[in-house]
Amino acid sequence: MAIEIERKYLVSNDKFKSLSHKATRITQGYLNSDKARTVRVRVMGEQGFLTIKGLSNQAGLSRFEWEKEISVSEAQELLKLCEPGVIDKTRYLVEYQHQVFEVDEFYGDNQGLIVAELEIATEQQTVSKPDWLGDEVTGDNRYYNSTLMKTPYTQWV
Secondary structure (H helix, E strand, O other), X not given: OEEEEEEEEEEOOOOHHHHEEEEEEEEEEEEEEEOOEEEEEEEEOOEEEEEEEEOOOOOOOEEEEEEXXXXXXXXXXXXXXXXXXXXXXXXXXXXXXXXXXXXXXXXXXXXXXEEEEEEOOOOOOOOOOOOOEEEEOOOOHHHOHXXXXXXXXXXXX
């Protein structure tokens, strides 16, 4: 069991793509999307995952996270049981000044949304920001995947 601490940013342009060292397609759904406890099922490339996340702290920076790798076939079966709404995205890994940003480009009902996340060691850790990084949206629950499946980006922009 671990505490996940991360900052989340909008992405202002697609310059990150040429700097990426890996891109993986992700499909995910939620067995439970209650903000106090989300249960996510994910197919990420050739891997499956079951993840449980707790309620974010007041600043939206940290929360409990437990994840277990499962087979892709198990994940695909569990996706059939998920709440309505599927998240479809490509995750790019981009290294910048000894930090690795996970940049998610969304498709479908969330087309046009690109968000970068950076896991950090402490809430006080300083973040070096590349020029393709836009406004910080850490703690803005509209950008949580569990919210985007219920209220997609294309419905509120």
